[in-house]
Amino acid sequence: ETGVTQSPTHLIKTRGQQVTLRCSSQSGHNTVSWYQQALGQGPQFIFQYYREEENGRGNFPPRFSGLQFPNYSSELNVNALELDDSALYLCASSLAGGVYYEQYFGPGTRLTVT
Amino acid sequence: DQQVKQNSPSLSVQEGRISILNCDYTNSMFDYFLWYKKYPAEGPTFLISISSIKDKNEDGRFTVFLNKSAKHLSLHIVPSQPGDSAVYFCAAQTTSGTYKYIFGTGTRLKVLA
Numbered sequence: 288e289t290g291v292t293q294s295p296t297h298l299i300k301t302r303g304q305q306v307t308l309r310c311s312s313q314s315g316h317n318t319v320s321w322y323q324q325a326l327g328q329g330p331q332f333i334f335q336y337y338r339e340e341e342n343g344r345g346n347f348p349p350r351f352s353g354l355q356f357p358n359y360s361s362e363l364n365v366n367a368l369e370l371d372d373s374a375l376y377l378c379a380s381s382l383a384g385g386v387y388y389e390q391y392f393g394p395g396t397r398l399t400v401t
Numbered sequence: 402d403q404q405v406k407q408n409s410p411s412l413s414v415q416e417g418r419i420s421i422l423n424c425d426y427t428n429s430m431f432d433y434f435l436w437y438k439k440y441p442a443e444g445p446t447f448l449i450s451i452s453s454i455k456d457k458n459e460d461g462r463f464t465v466f467l468n469k470s471a472k473h474l475s476l477h478i479v480p481s482q483p484g485d486s487a488v489y490f491c492a493a494q495t496t497s498g499t500y501k502y503i504f505g506t507g508t509r510l511k512v513l514a
Contacts, residue, residue, distance in 0.1 A: 291444070320502060329405075329490050329504035330445065343500030377444050388433050388494055390502070392444025 289314050291380050291393035299399045305366045308396045310378030312359040319361040320390060321353060322377040330377055336361060337383050365398075373400045404428045405493050407505035415513050420478040422508050424491035427472060431493040431503075436465060436476045439488045439507070448489075449476070481512045 292311045300306050312319050318337045322330035332345035336355035350366040359380070365372060375397050379390035406425045414420045422436075432453045437445035451458040451465045451474070458465050464477045478485055491505045 322504075327506070329407075329492075329506045331504070332502045335500055335502070343502075345501065379444070389435060389447035389450060391447070392437075394442065394444050 291378060291391050293376075293378050293393035293396050295396060296394070297397045297399075299401060300368050302368055302370060302400055304368050305364065306368060306398060308363045308365075308376050308378075308398070310361045310363070310380075310393060312361065312378075312380035313391045316380035316382050316391070317359055318381045318383045319355055319359065320379045320381070321361070321363045322379065323347075323372075324375040324377055324395070326374075333363070368400045370400050373398060403506070405491060405503045405505040407489075407491060407508050409508050410506070411509040411511070413511045413513060414481045416483055417480045420476075420481045420485065420510055420512065422476040422478075422489050422491075422510065424474045424476075424505050425472060426474075426493050426503075428493070428495065428503075429472070430495045430497045432496060433494040434465070434467060434474050435492045435494070436463075437490045437492060437504075438485075439490065445490055478510075481510075483512050483514050486510055486512050 294309045320335040321333040324330045333347050335343040339355045352364045354362045375395045377395045379392045381390045404427050435450040436448040439445045449460050449463045467474045488507045488509050490507045494502050
């Protein structure tokens with residue numbers, strides 16, 4: 288059973304640029320969520336995708352967008368990068384309808400915006 | 402608006418003793434609560450959960466207690482082991498209306514040998 292993987296591990300971008308982060312869900316999981324974790328903070332929920340549709344969103348502006356593909360892999364796109372977007376971005380997969388709603392996290396992508 | 406709060410940023414406990422990590426929440430619509438453990442350079446790992454209709458759930462050395470009237474939950478680890486040293490996050494989920502999953506700010510637990 289393959290766990291959740293994310294790429295790239297680290298990324299440096301300039302303010303105003305666009306970035307795409309990628310995630311492969313754990314085998315058999317049909318739901319993926321994305322989180323932003325700033326230093327010293329807990330993960331902040333960005334959005335969740337289920338069967339390729341967004342079905343929940345946190346307090347993030349529209350320049351944060353996502354995609355989920357038929358194989359349940361996912362992308363997080365961030366446009367017009369700002370300095371405050373520097374953070375660890377975590378992807379988590381889960382099985383919708385699972386009893387415990389626990390999520391399985393990848394190791395994250397560290398994004399630095401300069 | 403921090404709907405899930407962990408007011409203790411850090412906690413040190415002697416090996417073999419009990420560790421108690423606390424979490425408070427404000428949204429009465431949360432229907433599920435979970436605890437995650439995070440080691441450096443890794444994503445959070447699920448530890449234990451509890452439904453809002455229960456007040457206790459136990460799994461080995463880990464027990465989670467939920468006090469709905471006080472909007473408070475706690476994680477007890479007995480006995481504490483050095484390998485338990487990590488950052489612990491509580492999380493709350495609501496499926497009412499728009500789905501949301503809210504994490505607290507974390508408590509760093511250090512178990513001293």
